[in-house]
Amino acid sequence: MISAGIVRGALLILLAVVLVLGLLIVGNRLVRRHRERRRERIAAPVRGSLLQLLCAEEDEQTELLNRLAETDRRTWAALEPTLTALLGKVAGGARTALVRLYELRGAAVDAVADLSSRSAARRGRAAQVLGQLSHRPAAPSLCRLLADHDPEVRLAATRALGRCGGPEAVSYLLEALHGPRAVPPAAVTRALVSLGPEAQRSVATGLEHPQPLARAVAIEVLGATGVVSRTSEIARALREDPQIEVRVKAARALGRLGMPEGLEPLLAAVRPGQPVALRMVGAGALGTLGAVAATGPLAELLGDPDRHVAATAARALLQIGPEGRAELQAAADDSGGPAAAQARAVLAESAVGAARDDVRAEVAL
Amino acid sequence: MAAGEPWASLLGAVHTLITVCDSVVIVYFLAINTSYLVLILIALGEFVRTLRRAPFAGHDEAATSPLTPPVSVIMPAHNQAAGIAEAVRAMLLLRYPEFEVVVVDDGSTDGTLDALREAFDLAEVEYVVPDDIPVRGRVTSVHLPRGGPVRLVVARKDNGGKADALNVGINLARYPLVCMVDADSILDSQALLAVAKPFCDDPQRVVASGGVVGLANGCTVVAGRVVEARVPPDLLGRVQVVEYLRAFLLGRTGWSKLGSLLIIAGAFGLFRKDAVVAVGGMDPDCIGEDAELVIRLHKHMREQGRDYRIVFVAEPISWSEAPSQRKVLAHQRRRWHRGLTEILLKHRRMIGNPRYGRIGLLALPFYVVFELLAPLVELAGLVLVPLGVLMGAVDADFLWRFLVVAYVYAVVVGMVSVAVEEYAFHRFTRWRDVWGGLVGVVAENIGYRQLTAWWRLRGMWDGLRRSPQVWGAMTRAGFDSPGQVTEKGGDRA
Numbered sequence: 001m002i003s004a005g006i007v008r009g010a011l012l013i014l015l016a017v018v019l020v021l022g023l024l025i026v027g028n029r030l031v032r033r034h035r036e037r038r039r040e041r042i043a044a045p046v047r048g049s050l051l052q053l054l055c056a057e058e059d060e061q062t063e064l065l066n067r068l069a070e071t072d073r074r075t076w077a078a079l080e081p082t083l084t085a086l087l088g089k090v091a092g093g094a095r096t097a098l099v100r101l102y103e104l105r106g107a108a109v110d111a112v113a114d115l116s117s118r119s120a121a122r123r124g125r126a127a128q129v130l131g132q133l134s135h136r137p138a139a140p141s142l143c144r145l146l147a148d149h150d151p152e153v154r155l156a157a158t159r160a161l162g163r164c165g166g167p168e169a170v171s172y173l174l175e176a177l178h179g180p181r182a183v184p185p186a187a188v189t190r191a192l193v194s195l196g197p198e199a200q201r202s203v204a205t206g207l208e209h210p211q212p213l214a215r216a217v218a219i220e221v222l223g224a225t226g227v228v229s230r231t232s233e234i235a236r237a238l239r240e241d242p243q244i245e246v247r248v249k250a251a252r253a254l255g256r257l258g259m260p261e262g263l264e265p266l267l268a269a270v271r272p273g274q275p276v277a278l279r280m281v282g283a284g285a286l287g288t289l290g291a292v293a294a295t296g297p298l299a300e301l302l303g304d305p306d307r308h309v310a311a312t313a314a315r316a317l318l319q320i321g322p323e324g325r326a327e328l329q330a331a332a333d334d335s336g337g338p339a340a341a342q343a344r345a346v347l348a349e350s351a352v353g354a355a356r357d358d359v360r361a362e363v364a365l
Numbered sequence: 366m367a368a369g370e371p372w373a374s375l376l377g378a379v380h381t382l383i384t385v386c387d388s389v390v391i392v393y394f395l396a397i398n399t400s401y402l403v404l405i406l407i408a409l410g411e412f413v414r415t416l417r418r419a420p421f422a423g424h425d426e427a428a429t430s431p432l433t434p435p436v437s438v439i440m441p442a443h444n445q446a447a448g449i450a451e452a453v454r455a456m457l458l459l460r461y462p463e464f465e466v467v468v469v470d471d472g473s474t475d476g477t478l479d480a481l482r483e484a485f486d487l488a489e490v491e492y493v494v495p496d497d498i499p500v501r502g503r504v505t506s507v508h509l510p511r512g513g514p515v516r517l518v519v520a521r522k523d524n525g526g527k528a529d530a531l532n533v534g535i536n537l538a539r540y541p542l543v544c545m546v547d548a549d550s551i552l553d554s555q556a557l558l559a560v561a562k563p564f565c566d567d568p569q570r571v572v573a574s575g576g577v578v579g580l581a582n583g584c585t586v587v588a589g590r591v592v593e594a595r596v597p598p599d600l601l602g603r604v605q606v607v608e609y610l611r612a613f614l615l616g617r618t619g620w621s622k623l624g625s626l627l628i629i630a631g632a633f634g635l636f637r638k639d640a641v642v643a644v645g646g647m648d649p650d651c652i653g654e655d656a657e658l659v660i661r662l663h664k665h666m667r668e669q670g671r672d673y674r675i676v677f678v679a680e681p682i683s684w685s686e687a688p689s690q691r692k693v694l695a696h697q698r699r700r701w702h703r704g705l706t707e708i709l710l711k712h713r714r715m716i717g718n719p720r721y722g723r724i725g726l727l728a729l730p731f732y733v734v735f736e737l738l739a740p741l742v743e744l745a746g747l748v749l750v751p752l753g754v755l756m757g758a759v760d761a762d763f764l765w766r767f768l769v770v771a772y773v774y775a776v777v778v779g780m781v782s783v784a785v786e787e788y789a790f791h792r793f794t795r796w797r798d799v800w801g802g803l804v805g806v807v808a809e810n811i812g813y814r815q816l817t818a819w820w821r822l823r824g825m826w827d828g829l830r831r832s833p834q835v836w837g838a839m840t841r842a843g844f845d846s847p848g849q850v851t852e853k854g855g856d857r858a
Contacts, residue, residue, distance in 0.1 A: 004762065010770050011773060015773060022780070028784070121418055151567075184569070190430050190432050345492050
């Protein structure tokens with residue numbers, strides 16, 4: 001049995017811990033409130049100048065910028081959370097003024113230096129700042145950060161590249177999709193979409209990438225940014241790519257691109273025998289494509305044994321327009337069965353005005 | 366002499382037995398609080414990490430990107446006419462790029478559907494309900510709002526219980542992620558974004574994520590949102606605030622960090638629909654259907670050899686009302702423990718089985734020893750320790766000193782929970798809420814813990830003898846004006 005001395009000692013230690021915890025709770029609260037008030041007090045005199053800067057015309061900004069940039073470290077530290085929040089919310093001249101203010105203050109230079117910090121949090125914050133400032137010269141450093149050992153830093157670098165990168169960042173982003181330090185495809189897709197038209201040619205090189213995930217992302221980006229000149233390559237991917245994920249993305253992209261070349265491969269993709277996910281997305285894409293020629297094959301899908309494929313086909317017919325609606329009405333007027341039920345359901349949805357104006361056929365891959 | 370010998374040896378044996386039992390109780394009490402403390406410290410590490418990384422977490426990007434995965438929010442409802450319209454309205458106002466709300470009225474008899482019909486101008490439509498998951502209660506009608514772009518589907522079905530209603534909702538869901546929410550849960554406007562973030566950051570591995578559920582009792586609620594968090598004024602509420610902090614916020618964060626999260630609250634959890642369908646949906650025969658689903662997901666993923674994650678989002682984003690009456694609390698705890706008993710019995714082959722990795726070797730054994738058996742040991746201690754003193758098996762002087770140590774240790778664990786909350790989230794702005802929390806810490810181990818042990822023991826007994834389940838008997842009157850909270854009975858937080 002434990003001796004009474006040990007019990008007494010443990011009790012004393014625990015009582016001390018209780019006291020320390022009580023002090024910590026109260027102290028933490030007091031310090032936090034004090035800091036908040038102090039920050040408010042320090043930032044108050046320069047808030048007016050900041051608001052003037054945001055509203056000022058370009059030729060009136062210089063003096064205000066200099067005044068704000070010359071504030072002491074303490075004031076800048078108090079003002080920075082407000083500046084960071086504003087940077088994500090304002091646009092146009094106000095944003096340009098804020099970016100200039102950060103640059104005058106040397107924030108971009110500091111952030112570039114922090115990209116090689118030992119602290120993951122600092123690297124991530126630096127990437128975030130550089131992205132917010134759209135600081136193009138930092139793009140090569142951010143590309144290197146895509147291979148960072150910390151997954152959240154990689155994500156921050158990916159987002160930042162979407163804002164400040166150029167065509168040269170595309171290959172790095174596509175390479176970041178695989179390997180032991182991979183970046184999630186959705187993040188890469190978002191970044192590539194943000195790079196804009198100048199990066200489209202580089203993105204298209206991803207169509208021939210040996211990694212299926214890179215091909216899938218490249219296709220999705222080309223579809224989302226409406227690069228119709230790549231329709232035939234995407235159609236070929238839908239027909240021939242060995243990976244289901246790539247084919248599904250190709251089907252969706254063809255629907256978005258809306259080019260006639262997409263019709264045939266999409267019709268082939270919805271035929272029985274193809275994977276259900278592909279048939280579902282393919283049916284949705286035919287609706288988005290809006291081709292009248294697809295009404296017959298889609299009507300056939302109304303009775304498909306897979307209810308998700310059938311339901312997507314019904315919505316696609318509705319989206320095609322009067323011809324699709326006529327097919328639905330014909331199916332609904334039929335004697336019965338699952339096809340009639342699907343048709344009646346989507347027509348009823350349309351009748352109450354609740355039908356969606358898009359066909360969002362979603363599959364988890 | 367010869368006649369007294371058997372008695373003497375029997376007394377000696379009883380004496381020894383009581384000494385051993387008392388030692389077990391003492392060690393158990395230390396071990397259970399130490400395990401909580403370890404989990405809390407792990408959670409603290411996670412909070413520090415999250416706070417430091419918050420500036421580059423990328424929430425804003427997910428909020429505006431069309432590439433953020435769309436979500437079907439499923440709200441099962443049973444006799445919730447009083448608050449359902451406001452709850453759905455608040456749900457439809459969540460900040461998220463694309464989502465739909467699927468309400469499943471599980472055979473309500475109080476006009477829940479009528480309330481929705483009136484609020485959203487619903488029209489009954491013919492609808493084909495997919496049969497991805499088999500359901501028991503027949504869907505009798507489906508309703509959509511007239512003329513507007515409101516992303517709402519309301520299904521009415523025969524009463525079959527919450528799990529069955531959720532299964533219908535999963536079948537109706539159009540999107541690849543399904544969020545299961547209690548109709549009387551109050552979500553912060555960022556809740557869906559926060560709980561979906563793990564799916565955006567790691568889409569190939571994350572199959573489920575759970576959100577923190579805080580106590581809404583005493584909070585100021587306006588238009589279906591908690592605008593000011595407060596600690597309830599009553600003692601029962603205060604104790605539960607501390608309990609929720611320790612067990613649900615910090616404990617689950619710790620388990621998530623260890624890759625062994627077993628419970629995602631039915632009040633707010635997000636799942637990959639294909640994963641839920643693959644395991645057959647919710648089990649309508651199990652009272653703790655939310656935790657049971659998570660364990661089945663673990664089992665399925667491990668048996669398939671899949672690299673997967675089930676995570677807990679350690680941000681205060683969802684609020685739920687806790688019982689403020691003893692009777693309702695008793696019903697809730699009995700029900701929870703019955704659920705736990707049924708789940709552990711159902712998945713007993715996983716316990717201690719190395720095939721299931723940390724789940725089989727760490728999390729499930731922990732739940733057996735420190736959750737399932739806790740009421741048994743605690744109540745045994747209440748009987749055996751005084752008995753030991755009476756029989757001279759335990760030194761009374763030592764005992765009272767030890768009891769004080771054990772009590773102060775439990776207080777330390779509770780205070781660490783309050784301190785961590787104060788450091789990481791500081792949701793309670795008033796000093797009086799902090800004092801209220803500390804009062805809860807002090808009071809938790811005096812009576813409350815012993816009472817809940819008794820209720821939990823009864824729940825375990827219900828589970829062991831498989832007594833009939835009673836569905837749909839919970840009393841809910843909803844949130845109908847700022848600050849008003851009312852009773853509910855049994856959903857797991």
